[in-house]
Amino acid sequence: xxxxxxxxxxxxxxxxxxxxxxxxxxxxxxxxxxxxxxxxxxxxxxxxxxxxxxxxxxxxxxxxxxxxxxxxxxxxxxxxxxxxxxxxxxxxxxxxxxxxxxxxxxxxxxxxxxxxxxxxxxxxxxxxxxxxxxxxxxxxxxxxxxxxxxxxxxxxxxxxxxxxxxxxxxxxxxxxxxxxxxxxxxxxxxxxxxxxxxxxxxxxxxxxxxxxxxxxxxxxxxxxxxxxxxxxxxxxxxxxxxxxxxxxxxxxxxxxxxxxxxxxxxxxxxxxxxxxxxxxxxxxxxxxxxxxxxxxxxxxxxxxxxxxxxxxxxxxxxxxxxxxxxxxxxxxxxxxxxxxxxxxxxxxxxxxxxxxxxxxxxxxxxxxxxxxxxxxxxxxxxxxxxxxxxxxxxxxxxxxxxxxxxxxxxxxxxxxxxxxxxxxxxxxxxxxxxxxxxxxxxxxxxxxxxxxxxxxxxxxxxxxxxxxxxxxxxxxxxxxxxxxxxxxxxxxxxxxxxxxxxxxxxxxxxxxxxxxxxxxxxxxxxxxxxxxxxxxxxxxxxxxxxxxxxxxxxxxxxxxxxxxxxxxxxxxxxxxxxxxxxxxxxxxxxxxxxxxxxxxxxxxxxxxxxxxxxxxxxxxxxxxxxxxxxxxxxxxxxxxxxxxxxxxxxxxxxxxxxxxxxxxxx
Numbered sequence: 001x002x003x004x005x006x007x008x009x010x011x012x013x014x015x016x017x018x019x020x021x022x023x024x025x026x027x028x029x030x031x032x033x034x035x036x037x038x039x040x041x042x043x044x045x046x047x048x049x050x051x052x053x054x055x056x057x058x059x060x061x062x063x064x065x066x067x068x069x070x071x072x073x074x075x076x077x078x079x080x081x082x083x084x085x086x087x088x089x090x091x092x093x094x095x096x097x098x099x100x101x102x103x104x105x106x107x108x109x110x111x112x113x114x115x116x117x118x119x120x121x122x123x124x125x126x127x128x129x130x131x132x133x134x135x136x137x138x139x140x141x142x143x144x145x146x147x148x149x150x151x152x153x154x155x156x157x158x159x160x161x162x163x164x165x166x167x168x169x170x171x172x173x174x175x176x177x178x179x180x181x182x183x184x185x186x187x188x189x190x191x192x193x194x195x196x197x198x199x200x201x202x203x204x205x206x207x208x209x210x211x212x213x214x215x216x217x218x219x220x221x222x223x224x225x226x227x228x229x230x231x232x233x234x235x236x237x238x239x240x241x242x243x244x245x246x247x248x249x250x251x252x253x254x255x256x257x258x259x260x261x262x263x264x265x266x267x268x269x270x271x272x273x274x275x276x277x278x279x280x281x282x283x284x285x286x287x288x289x290x291x292x293x294x295x296x297x298x299x300x301x302x303x304x305x306x307x308x309x310x311x312x313x314x315x316x317x318x319x320x321x322x323x324x325x326x327x328x329x330x331x332x333x334x335x336x337x338x339x340x341x342x343x344x345x346x347x348x349x350x351x352x353x354x355x356x357x358x359x360x361x362x363x364x365x366x367x368x369x370x371x372x373x374x375x376x377x378x379x380x381x382x383x384x385x386x387x388x389x390x391x392x393x394x395x396x397x398x399x400x401x402x403x404x405x406x407x408x409x410x411x412x413x414x415x416x417x418x419x420x421x422x423x424x425x426x427x428x429x430x431x432x433x434x435x436x437x438x439x440x441x442x443x444x445x446x447x448x449x450x451x452x453x454x455x456x457x458x459x460x461x462x463x464x465x466x467x468x469x470x471x472x473x474x475x476x477x478x479x480x481x482x483x484x485x486x487x488x489x490x491x492x493x494x495x496x497x498x499x500x501x502x503x504x505x506x507x508x509x510x511x512x513x514x515x516x517x518x519x520x521x522x523x524x525x526x527x528x529x530x531x532x533x534x535x536x537x538x539x540x541x542x543x544x545x546x547x548x549x550x551x552x553x554x555x556x557x558x559x560x561x562x563x564x565x566x567x568x569x570x571x572x573x574x575x576x577x578x579x580x581x582x583x584x585x586x587x588x589x590x591x592x593x594x595x596x597x598x599x600x601x602x603x604x605x606x607x608x609x610x611x612x613x614x615x616x617x618x619x620x621x622x623x624x625x626x627x628x629x630x631x632x633x634x635x636x637x638x639x640x641x642x643x644x645x646x647x648x649x650x651x652x653x654x655x656x657x658x659x660x661x662x663x664x665x666x
Contacts, residue, residue, distance in 0.1 A: 007032075013059075014038045015199075026051045037061060049077045059085045060094075061111060075103040087111045089304050093327065113303040116157060117272060117330065120264035121234035121279075137227060138242035138251065139261050140218020142179060150364040152210030154269030156185070158201040159219055162228040162262035169223035171198070175206040178214040179240055179251045197262075205268070216240070217265045228262035232333075233279060235368060239263075273364025275300040276308050276328070276355045283340070283351060283373040285470040291340040291375060293353050299328040300365075301358055309357040314342050314375065315349050321356060344377040346569075347500045351375045376473050380499050380570060384472035385608045386465050387418045387596060388448050389550070390456050391440035394426040397525030397540075402444035402456035404533030406548065409461050416469055418594055418610050419548040420513055427520055430584070433511075433550040449605040450598070474498045476508070476597040478609045481617035483578055487588060490579045490616060494562075494595055494609075500569035505600040507558025510579050515547040516590045522546075551591070552582040558598045589613045 006028030013036040025048060026032065032052050036059040049055060055078050075082075075098070083106045086094050091109035098104050119141070139161065143151075159173040174186040185206040191198065200219070208215070218240065239254040239261050254261055281295030293312060299305050305328040311319040322338045340351070355369040356362065363369045390406060392399045406419040423429050424437045439447060446456035452464045476496045483489040494508055520543065526532040527540045535542070554577070562575045585591060594610045638646040639657045650656050650665045657663070 010034060012036070030054055033057065035059070049074060052077060053079065055079070055082050057083050057085060059111065061087070061114075075101075075105060078105070080105065082106075083108060085109075085111055087113055087303065093304070115270055115272070115302070116266050116268040117300060117302050118160065118264045118266050119300060120160075120262075121232055121239065121260035138218055138220040138240075139227060139254070139263050140174075140179075140216055140240050140251075141263070141265060142238060142240055143215040143217065144238075144367045145213065146367050147365055148208060148212050148215055149210055150273040150275070151208045151267055151269070153208065153271060154267050155205040155207045156202065156215075156217055156265060157205045157268045158199050158266040159217060160197055160199045160264040160266070161219055162197045163226060169221055171200060171219055171221055173200045173202065173219045174217070175202070176216045176218075177212065179216045181214075181216065184215075199266075219263070229259045230262055232260045234260040272302055274305070274358035274361040275363055275365045275369065276305070276358050277365075277368040278353075278355060278371055279333070281353065281371040282467050283375060284467055292337055293340060293351075293373075294335070294337045295371070296333045296335055297324075297326070297328065297355075298333055299330050299358075300368075301328075301330065304329060305359045307359060308355060308363075310336065310338060310353065311356045312338070312340065312351060312353040314340075314344060314351055316352075317342065319356075340375070344375060346377045349375045349377055376471070376499065380497075382472040382475035382497075382499065382607065383416070384469050385416050385418055385610065386413075386449060386468050387420065387594070387605050387608045388446050388456070388461065389420045389422050389436060389450070390446040391424060391437055391443050392421050393424045393443055394428075394520050394522050394546075396443040397523040399444045400522065400524050400526055400532055400535040402446065403522075404535065405446075405456040405458040405461045407533065408458040409465065412462070413465065413469075417465065418608055420511065420550050420594065421546065421548045422550045423546075428517060428546060428549045430550045430552055430582075432552045432554075432582075433556070435556055451602075451604045472607050473500075474502075474506070474597055474606050476595055476607050476609050478593070478595045478611060479617070480593055480611050480615065482619040485619050487619070488581055490581070490593065492577045492579055492593065492595065494575050494577070496563055496567070496573045496575070496597060497571065498567050498569050502567050502569070504602070505565050506563040506567060506606070507555075507560060507598050507600060508562035508575060508577070509556065509558040509596040509598055510554040510577060511594040511596065512551045512553075512579070512582060512585070513548050513592045513594065514551050514585055514587070514590050515545075515549070515592070517546045517549045517586055519543040519545050548592075551584055554579065557600065557603070558596070563597070 008031050009029065010031055011034040012029075012032060015038055029051060031054060033054055034057045035052065035055060038061050058078070084094060086107060086109050088109050088111065091107050094107050095104075098107070156175055169191050170188055171191055172186055172188040175184045176182060177184065185202050185204050187200060187203045189200055220242070240251050241254040241261065242251045277298045277300055279296045279298060281293065283291060283293055285291050297308070305326075307323060307325050308328065309321050309323050311321040313319045320342065324336055326334050328334055351373045353371050353373075354363075354366065388406065388409070390402050392402050406421065409417045410419055422433050422436050424434065424443070439453065444456050445453065446461075447453045448461075448464050449468055451468070454460050454464065474496060476494055479493045481491045483491040492510060496506070496508070521541045522544050524535050524538055524540055524542050526535040527538055529536055559577065562577070563573055567573060579593070581588065581591070590613065592610055592612050593616070594608060596605045597607045598604070599606055636659060638650055640646060643657075646656070652665075655662060655664050
């Protein structure tokens with residue numbers, strides 16, 4: 001857009017997905033009378049009209065009233081006679097927004113909605129991150145059967161992606177029968193160096209017949225490039241990725257732990273379905289056991305959607321429907337929250353939630369408008385302690401983000417948050433815990449209750465913590481006592497209890513962490529940059545004491561036999577375990593013992609307990625002695641436990657016998 005500076009033109013029309021990020025784009029365009037803002041403009045700047053005082057007509061093809069008209073910034077530079085042209089049906093919405101900010105203009109809703117929609121999971125205006133590219137890089141979408149049926153008779157017209165390309169390259173877009181299957185349509189284009197969205201039209205658009213079992217829509221490169229991903233998420237097995245390398249095709253499902261790939265495809269047709277996608281949907285519970293369904297909605301429907309209906313059912317029972325009075329437009333997220341009521345039986349209950357109506361039309365694609373949960377009905381409610389195992393290392397310059405996240409969570413939730421920092425390839429590496437690092441694709445990373453894997457920033461830690469903290473199906477309590485005078489072993493007694501009869505196997509794992517370890521130098525890429533808990537003020541390598549360092553774990557997935565197979569509900573199960581402290585502990589006064597109750601079928605930590613050094617009871621020599629048998633003696637002489645007399649008074653601590661009585665000498 002900077003190429004427009006000073007242009008003596010009367011009309012400018014931007015294509016879709018243009019980045020209009022700076023008011024300087026139009027500096028010197030004092031003859032501009034007509035400006036068209038496209039649908040899905042990215043990085044849309046509220047002050048882009050600063051130098052457009054001669055503007056007479058503003059055509060708004062996207063849906064921006066909430067973002068750009070509410071505060072009046074967009075219109076403050078235009079003359080009062082400027083006419084704003086908007087999409088059919090949007091006139092009153094824009095007038096209301098203008099009234100809120102006190103800058104009224106003439107509004108005409110004379111723009112017809114498009115007959116095509118871009119389908120993606122990246123919400124194009126979101127923050128982009130870059131993946132390291134390589135030759136033959138590829139990405140794409142796998143369409144499900146219900147998507148194929150919904151788009152029957154429509155055509156796949158183009159493919160879009162956001163990349164950074166620094167050399168001449170060829171991109172091939174394709175439609176195939178499934179991943180890596182028969183090619184149905186493909187187009188190859190040569191591209192130069194650029195860093196932006198690129199839309200590639202198919203020479204021959206593919207018309208969906210509805211008979212296809214699977215369709216894959218993707219792109220491959222012949223040279224190196226960087227591909228983008230965003231902070232949004234996508235369902236499993238929808239996005240596919242191919243590192244390719246020099247040898248060819250190696251398609252794999254894209255793990256969206258880092259976010260959704262910034263790719264899209266365009267569907268054209270006169271009979272496009274109404275569709276609202278549900279994302280980040282969760283079932284939460286408060287400490288009183290009240291459940292709520294929360295999530296985000298994204299319209300994938302052409303035009304304005306005036307409200308939608310969401311229904312849920314428990315165990316396939318009668319649906320409960322809630323109407324959400326939302327005015328929805330494409331490419332936006334709308335949060336929703338509805339209470340769950342109805343009969344919930346003891347044990348596991350299946351909860352289905354889905355979008356039933358989009359405006360006055362049925363939702364046309366069930367696979368992305370449907371979520372399913374397990375709601376646990378229980379007569380006893382258990383407090384839950386949330387465990388986060390964080391992959392980190394002193395060599396990792398971005399790992400201060402995880403350090404700050406863990407600190408923040410422990411400060412905010414000192415009683416229910418258990419942090420464990422699992423170091424890799426540094427002085428604090430633990431061989432017994434090291435196997436867990438294979439779970440992480442890169443550092444920093446973390447797993448919460450071995451259920452959710454994500455980046456350990458404070459915001460995401462808090463979000464997932466709130467989902468987990470009030471949903472315990474079992475409890476585990478621990479008592480710890482030193483098992484020897486040298487304090488090298490700990491006798492740990494646990495009591496496990498389940499809310500109802502379980503069909504899975506459970507085990508207990510015993511971990512040791514230590515705080516105040518070091519100091520060791522921590523690589524710090526936040527030095528002099530964005531705010532990061534004080535690390536921005538520190539040098540690029542900062543010497544710090546490291547906390548919650550994983551020193552050992554008895555067995556990563558738990559000790560066999562520590563819980564009976566398929567335990568019964570509302571029954572206490574006791575288990576004793578002697579834990580030897582590892583040799584790598586620097587200061588045992590800084591240790592913490594952690595017990596993890598682990599579901600062997602899912603791998604999830606269903607609950608945990610912890611005790612610090614100060615909570616470990618003192619050594620008692622009588623621990624483990626069930627019975628003492630002695631012969632009668634009345635000679636006022638001390639005897640040891642084997643009945644042998646001792647000359648004089650005992651000189652060492654222990655249990656002795658005198659005149660048929662057991663005494664303890666400390």
